[in-house]
Amino acid sequence: MHSVLQPAGWAKPVGYANGVAAARGRLVFVGGQIGWNRQGRFETDDLVGQVRQTLQNVVDVLAAAGAGPQHLTSMTWYLTDMQEYLASLKQIGPVYRAFAGRYYPAMAAVQVAALIDPRAKVEIQATAVVPD
Numbered sequence: 655m656h657s658v659l660q661p662a663g664w665a666k667p668v669g670y671a672n673g674v675a676a677a678r679g680r681l682v683f684v685g686g687q688i689g690w691n692r693q694g695r696f697e698t699d700d701l702v703g704q705v706r707q708t709l710q711n712v713v714d715v716l717a718a719a720g721a722g723p724q725h726l727t728s729m730t731w732y733l734t735d736m737q738e739y740l741a742s743l744k745q746i747g748p749v750y751r752a753f754a755g756r757y758y759p760a761m762a763a764v765q766v767a768a769l770i771d772p773r774a775k776v777e778i779q780a781t782a783v784v785p786d
Contacts, residue, residue, distance in 0.1 A: 656727060656783065658758075669747060670761035674727045676783035682719040684780040686732070687711035688771060701738050701775045702745045708778050709753040716782055723754035725782040729761045732777040736765040739776075 659673030660666065688711075689704025690696050698704060712729075716722055733739045739746070759780075769777050 670758050674760050679783040679785045682782040684715045686777040686779045688774040688777045696773045704775050706749045721782045721784045725784050726759040728781040730779045731763040732766045
């Protein structure tokens, strides 16, 4: 399956992995997902609510490939307001764990000027490896 890469002597990361190695498998690339529902409509302008929907969208795309959150190897989070994200981490953590448990892929979080829809506060792009 996957192995978490933790260099000797490094502090253990919280909520992400420094790296993930996958020996073999089928690659699944999840295009950037934002916090709108299946009909392409936003149900909330709240960051935590948008994270919840965005993660559901990622999980739905993974399922279409016969994969699940346990197969994630990498995620990039694009945020329009990093300070809002950091202030919301205590609420985002349980939302993330509801979708992926305590499995954390390699992650990056980046603040951007805007996303594809003006109401979007978060976009998540992901890579998964489904074992042979």
